[in-house]
Amino acid sequence: NSVPTLTQNDGHTIPQLGFGVFKVDPDETTRIVSDALEVGYRHIDTAAIYGNEAGVGTALAESTIAREDLFITTKLWNDRQGTQSAFDAFDESLEKLGLDYVDLYLIHWPAPANGRYVESWKALEKIRESGRARSIGVSNFLVPHLEALITDTEIVPAVNQIELHPAHQQLEVTRFARERGINIEAWGPLGQGKYPLFDEQVVADAAEAHGKSPAQVVIRWHLQTGNILFPKSNRRERMAENFDVFDFELTHTQVAMISALERAGRVSAHPNDVN
Numbered sequence: 001n002s003v004p005t006l007t008q009n010d011g012h013t014i015p016q017l018g019f020g021v022f023k024v025d026p027d028e029t030t031r032i033v034s035d036a037l038e039v040g041y042r043h044i045d046t047a048a049i050y051g052n053e054a055g056v057g058t059a060l061a062e063s064t065i066a067r068e069d070l071f072i073t074t075k076l077w078n079d080r081q082g083t084q085s086a087f088d089a090f091d092e093s094l095e096k097l098g099l100d101y102v103d104l105y106l107i108h109w110p111a112p113a114n115g116r117y118v119e120s121w122k123a124l125e126k127i128r129e130s131g132r133a134r135s136i137g138v139s140n141f142l143v144p145h146l147e148a149l150i151t152d153t154e155i156v157p158a159v160n161q162i163e164l165h166p167a168h169q170q171l172e173v174t175r176f177a178r179e180r181g182i183n184i185e186a187w188g189p190l191g192q193g194k195y196p197l198f199d200e201q202v203v204a205d206a207a208e209a210h211g212k213s214p215a216q217v218v219i220r221w222h223l224q225t226g227n228i229l230f231p232k233s234n235r236r237e238r239m240a241e242n243f244d245v246f247d248f249e250l251t252h253t254q255v256a257m258i259s260a261l262e263r264a265g266r267v268s269a270h271p272n273d274v275n
């Protein structure tokens with residue numbers, strides 16, 4: 001009944017279930033991350049743009065959990081893409097987190113209109129060489145963006161973190177990534193509450209069949225389809241609910257029926273439109 005780990009293409013492991021802090025108020029972040037650590041989460045996903053890395057850092061500093069048992073991700077924001085600007089942004093993130101390394105550092109968006117994501121990736125390669133990011137990856141990359149990195153740079157990203165939930169499974173980029181050993185991290189795994197995912201009959205029926213909640217069913221669907229995810233909640237009861245998913249398994253039919261909810265239903269921005 002513990003969190004499974006996946007192996008990255010660089011040999012490091014990553015806990016498949018974590019806790020995300022997008023839209024967590026900086027003033028509340030320490031309390032919320034401390035609650036998440038107490039509930040049992042060891043993988044925390046933050047970003048410079050969330051403005052709450054310092055709050056995450058305080059929670060980590062206050063906890064007695066050994067550093068090697070934690071998995072911490074942060075991300076380079078779009079306006080810091082480049083070479084020196086990326087090095088500086090990374091230093092600032094480490095400082096705010098109070099860490100001497102992160103487990104995973106991501107380019108947050110490709111921002112293709114700015115034309116700097118390949119250059120930024122080369123900066124991340126240097127950061128990985130320095131040992132201060134154990135793994136490096138990308139976020140919101142579509143197939144052409146991944147192709148550009150693979151053609152022009154040395155390291156294949158460890159992960160691609162993309163919007164992914166039953167109505168929007170990004171099958172093309174997901175297949176492309178997995179064929180190249182790139183793990184998929186699903187952001188907005190519960191659809192960010194933006195469509196009635198929990199009311200879908202197949203989700204509700206599976207929840208009833210297993211005596212679990214619809215959110216737990218959707219989290220199992222992610223785990224059983226190989227995604228890494230870090231659902232977010234400010235509420236401790238829901239943090240615990242979202243973590244209590246290792247005492248049941250969906251059947252192949254239940255997984256397939258939830259996968260059949262695909263309808264290209266993106267609920268957030270298109271990667272080419274975020275700069």
Ligand code: NAD
Pocket residue numbers: 019020021022023045046108139140161162186187188189190191192193215216230231232233234238241242
């Ligand atoms: P999510 O799908 O995890 O939805 C979060 C919302 O779902 C909560 O605010 C809450 O209202 C609801 N919820 C959570 N648990 C619930 C439960 N058990 N029952 C009912 N409702 C519940 O969306 P998210 O927070 O946007 O995504 C998760 C994480 O992904 C973020 O915190 C962040 O770390 C990451 N993320 C990354 C990007 C990116 O561009 N890379 C973008 C968005 C999010």
